[in-house]
Amino acid sequence: MTEQFDYTRTEHVLDPSGPTPAEHAGSDADVFDERVRAEAGAIIERYPDSRSALLPMLHLVQSVQGCVTTEGMRFCAEQLALSTAEVNAVVTFYTMYKREPCGKYLVSVCTNTLCAAMGGDETYRALSEELGVGHEETAGTPGSEGSVTLEHAECLAACDFAPVMQVNYEYFDHQTAERALETVRALRRGEPPHPTRGAPLTDFKDTERQLAGFFDGPGAREGATASASAPETVRGAELARQEGWTAPPMPDEVDLPPVPDTK
């Protein structure tokens, strides 16, 4: 009977007419208004096949609601002529789609081996204690100023800056527990510090809008991000310049090989 009960609960979650816990994010039919529909249409336009629009469209949904609700899934399904179940299967596969409303700031601490060995695990524990939350949980009312969702992340492709952390997917390099705590306390106060690299922090929803491919909102201006390349990035190039090391010079003229015989 337990199985039957579980089954019923699953049905309930997938039931288009039923409300879900995630929907306290203030969702109603109006959330996905004409503007959002037009933007969903613009995403579809980018691709030769409409279904390719699903991943960016789910980012668009998160930019509206701060997570992917059942209603958000239904919205995508309608735009792409898919079943809600097909959309649900995709949503649950990818870690960046959040099923519970996310805080204004999503803090991701890399706890993969290298970052962990250099202090990432310690940082994660310190933040978890400070915020009183665990993985994918939120301190404060989701969406409100100062609300912070914590998660531990896999390798964030910035290992030369280890240990690293991201806030709304902007890099904070060389994070000790102390530095990360300082950052998170500032976020809680609603005074977001500038990331080491990237654009000034705004809101998780603005971030998701960019991931959907729209760069017209706050935090998306390239001009605001025109900082010089980080020292680690240009370490080799800088050393080579100092030492006068270069690649062999290119010849003045290069002959392309002939067109091969087609058999």
Next chain:
Amino acid sequence: MSEANTHGTTASAGSAPLTPVLTRRWLSPESWSLRTYEQLEGYTALRTALAAHPDQITELVKSAGLRGRGGAGFPSGVKWGFMPKERSRPHYLVINADEGEPGTCKDVPLMMADPHSLIEGCVIAAYAMRANHCMIYVRGEALHCIRRLHHAVREAYEAGYLGRNILDSGFDLDVVVHAGAGAYICGEETALLDSLEGKRGQPRLKPPFPAQAGLYSCPTTVNNVETIASVPYIVNGGAEWFRSMGREKSPGPKIFSLSGHVERPGQYEAPMGTTLRELLDLAGGMKDGVPLKFWTPGGSSTPLFTADHLDVPLDFEGATEAGSMLGTTALMIFNETVSVPWAVMKWTQFYEHESCGKCTPCREGCFWMAQVLERMVAGRGTEEDIDTLLDVCDNVLGRSFCALGDGAVSPITSGIKYFREEFLALCESNRGQDNTQDRESALAGVAR
């Protein structure tokens, strides 16, 4: 040429320790802007390429010996040559910018610092493969990259390097920057294609290979960022110039990413075949002088190396002959303060989390191996656990649907091979004790 001779000599005997090609522009102010790119020979290779026959470009890349920089090292020109010549169906070029292999951090800085080199490479490669659509699949967490790429693509359209009739050549190309959503497996090329089609990112059975049936079942080539960004330089410098760096079978420069316990971690572009000893020297040695214990030549999926491997030439042949793989030249460097079983446990937890669940050996194998390792690191392991791990590894390696499973066993088998005594030491407290009960309960239940 004899095999020994091929490996014994470097083609670059006289070249400098660092050979900045891809990284050369990174020092320039606003290196990511079109203006800087154009001032520094940007989009000159494109003009040469568009004036040539598409097959000449493929031949050039073949003769340059460019090999895939995403880890597998497959000859890029040969891969391009698999694409059909006729255009009966749309052709696609897909760029794998889903950089996620632990330790790997070369493509993200490249796209941040010099996105136009990737875009120029895309146009040349797409022209060679008769593709009018190119998708750049960037991992979603790399937001700053996505922003830079998006901006660069817009600049390229405005300048006529993308879109209709590029530089009056009659060639059309559209580029879409596509953000992923957090799944390591999407770095596997067929999983990436499924993901790009709006599905769960799970690998496909090969054959058919993407060149026959890839994106939307059309001819498709998936290439890594660094591979494609190398192409404009090959067009400008020629095959012989490219081969003047690196080694006979692995020519060219390569971005080596040093991370971990080194004094000056970062990106170092050196000829293929450079050794860790040489790279460490450039990077100021081990951090605070604490001795090296273990390292990966190319990410966590490449078997570990130790201090005995400092002189292994880091190219595709050299790394393989020494028992590992070149992978993505992600050199994660660990000093002697780090426990090998702990590191192996952390990596295994990663593979467990990222296993897509499609095939049983990988899904179940990673799940159980993580638990065995967690138990060992917690001091509740036995010597038998080592055999169990190796046995499970044996059932995952080569029996999984894609390379994720093979990668997952690399740290375990190599960790035990070089540091078995550390695993044994963890079992010391349980030696001779009857903890069968404990072990059985751990294996019987799926509760963690």
